[in-house]
Amino acid sequence: MASVTSTPAAPGAAPRGRSFWTSPALRKLRRNPLALSGLFIILLFGLMALFAPLIARPTGNCLRDLGMESQNQIFQPQFALRAMFMAPDECYKMERVSFAQEPAPASTVKDTFAPFGTVNGYNIFYGLVWGTRTALKMSFIIVGITLALGILIGAISGFYGGWVDNLIQRFIDVIYALPPLVLTVTILTILRAKNPGGDPTGPIIFAMCITGWAGYAKVIRGDILKTRQLEYVDAARALGARDLRMILRHVVPNSLTTVFTLAVLALATVPLSVAALSFLGLGFESGYSEWGQLIDFARAWLKPDYWYVLAFPAIFIVLFSLAFNLFGDGLRDALDPKTR
Structure with a gap:
């Protein structure tokens, strides 16, 4: 049975994700307190x-369109997820x-x-x-x-x-x-x-x-x-x-x-x-x-x-x-x- 050998990584080669986080641009951005405050x-x-x-919490017609009977139901997962990702237009009415x-x-x-x-x-x-x-x-x-x-x-x-x-x-x-x-x-x-x-x-x-x-x-x-x-x-x-x-x-x-x-x-x-x-x-x-x-x-x-x-x-x-x-x-x- 043939054995499978793995090719060793080149010395000094960093993973792509690590090289991104340690790049000069990102290092300088992390050292900028104003930029971090904005972020x-x-x-x-x-x-x-x-x-x-x-x-x-939704009220009025927004409650109706979400199929809710009271505001407290918004904390139930099925209503919360729908309101967060598929909110009806009525929810944007003040x-x-x-x-x-x-x-x-x-x-x-x-x-x-x-x-x-x-x-x-x-x-x-x-x-x-x-x-x-x-x-x-x-x-x-x-x-x-x-x-x-x-x-x-x-x-x-x-x-x-x-x-x-x-x-x-x-x-x-x-x-x-x-x-x-x-x-x-x-x-x-x-x-x-x-x-x-x-x-x-x-x-x-x-x-x-x-x-x-x-x-x-x-x-x-x-x-x-x-x-x-x-x-x-x-x-x-x-x-x-x-x-x-x-x-x-x-x-x-x-x-x-x-x-x-x-x-x-x-x-x-x-x-x-x-x-x-x-x-x-x-x-x-x-x-x-x-x-x-x-x-x-x-x-x-x-x-x-x-x-x-x-x-x-x-x-x-x-x-x-x-x-x-x-x-x-x-x-x-x-x-x-x-x-x-």
């Missing part, structure tokens, strides 16, 4: 979004405690858990907790789509050059000539006019993606113009590699450092843009759990007696933006070989 806050927001049904327009502090709210008080009758705490889901969902979807479009178009522009590059860059110049918010509002207004009263999620994503991909395309094009001149790209071309293979295997993967860092930083700005659209009346419907809605409600009650109406939504928005900015700055420094 910690991001994780807290992620946990809040995941466990939103347990933190701000809990309405009353129909009073005047804000009410937490001490005057009875028979419901509203530690931040109410505004326009809506529970501010419920809107902020479930609004975290809306902020993360919109941020990652919009940034993911714009990043993919920017990398694709920028890679084609930078790799082929010539008239292709000139055509794409002139189109990007046209987009840059228009203020992003004005262009987004114009596109969103046209889309909403064709479907008044419909779900604004799709139109908001489409409008912001149309105005957001150009920045990534510009950056990735500049990096690819440098990368395509390197020796290993010439070697791949000499060996007969096709253009698509060179772009996907050699050029783009080695040109993503800058654009990836910009994408992390952009995650902080999406909730601000969505909040601005809600403030202008082009965002989600009234009562939807979205931070911009609460800022819009607070506009009529900017008085010292009602400080909580604006303070708590502002704290959430500032912390969300600050967290991604801190982590993005740390990631940029860690991935920059000049700073190692």
